[in-house]
Amino acid sequence: NAGVTQTPKFQVLKTGQSMTLQCAQDMNHNSMYWYRQDPGMGLRLIYYSASEGTTDKGEVPNGYNVSRLNKREFSLRLESAAPSQTSVYFCASSEPSGLDEKLFFGSGTQLSVL
Amino acid sequence: GENVEQHPSTLSVQEGDSAVIKCTYSDSASNYFPWYKQELGKRPQLIIDIRSNVGEKKDQRIAVTLNKTAKHFSLHITETQPEDSAVYFCAATLSGGSYIPTFGRGTSLIVHP
Numbered sequence: 001n002a003g004v005t006q007t008p009k010f011q012v013l014k015t016g017q018s019m020t021l022q023c024a025q026d027m028n029h030n031s032m033y034w035y036r037q038d039p040g041m042g043l044r045l046i047y048y049s050a051s052e053g054t055t056d057k058g059e060v061p062n063g064y065n066v067s068r069l070n071k072r073e074f075s076l077r078l079e080s081a082a083p084s085q086t087s088v089y090f091c092a093s094s095e096p097s098g099l100d101e102k103l104f105f106g107s108g109t110q111l112s113v114l
Numbered sequence: 115g116e117n118v119e120q121h122p123s124t125l126s127v128q129e130g131d132s133a134v135i136k137c138t139y140s141d142s143a144s145n146y147f148p149w150y151k152q153e154l155g156k157r158p159q160l161i162i163d164i165r166s167n168v169g170e171k172k173d174q175r176i177a178v179t180l181n182k183t184a185k186h187f188s189l190h191i192t193e194t195q196p197e198d199s200a201v202y203f204c205a206a207t208l209s210g211g212s213y214i215p216t217f218g219r220g221t222s223l224i225v226h227p
């Protein structure tokens with residue numbers, strides 16, 4: 001049982017380059033999320049998808065786009081990377097059924113934008 | 115939207131001491147309060163959670179208390195061990211429906227042997 005799989009683990013970009021972070025879960029969860037983690041700032045929500053076919057902005061969506069490709073996969077795209085997007089990115093999933101709503105996180109992507 | 119404040123940002127204790135981390139939330143509708151532990155270089159993982167119909171929950175050396183009236187909840191770790199060293203995040207959300215957890219900024223707990 002792999003849980004939440006996130007790729008790549010590390011990435012270095014130059015300012016203006018684009019890239020897509022991939023995330024897949026095998027727990028049949030409806031909800032998926034993208035967070036960024038910066039020192040002293042906690043986990044800030046970039047985008048989320050409450051179910052297949054829907055996406056919504058979180059707290060810090062500027063500079064990002066997402067795609068909920070199917071129930072398993074939720075990707076995050078940086079169209080024109082900026083140094084302010086240097087961060088650790090976590091994908092997560094959950095099944096907010098009211099019974100067990102904990103988030104399952106991927107292993108993270110450490111992104112540096114030069 | 116929900117706003118979660120977490121204190122302290124850093125907590126240093128001696129092995130065997132107790133540690134307490136406190137969080138306050140702003141939205142009185144929030145009813146689910148999880149705590150996540152993140153070891154260095156690892157992903158956050160749930161360690162304990164509490165719902166608004168419960169005032170306290172324990173799991174071995176960790177416990178969480180909730181005061182709905184004051185809108186604050188706390189994580190208590192007793193008999194701390196070096197392996198408890200990590201960053202701890204509290205969160206608040208509305209169970210079911212539009213479940214969007216809002217996280218505190220985290221507490222770095224350091225347990226000295």
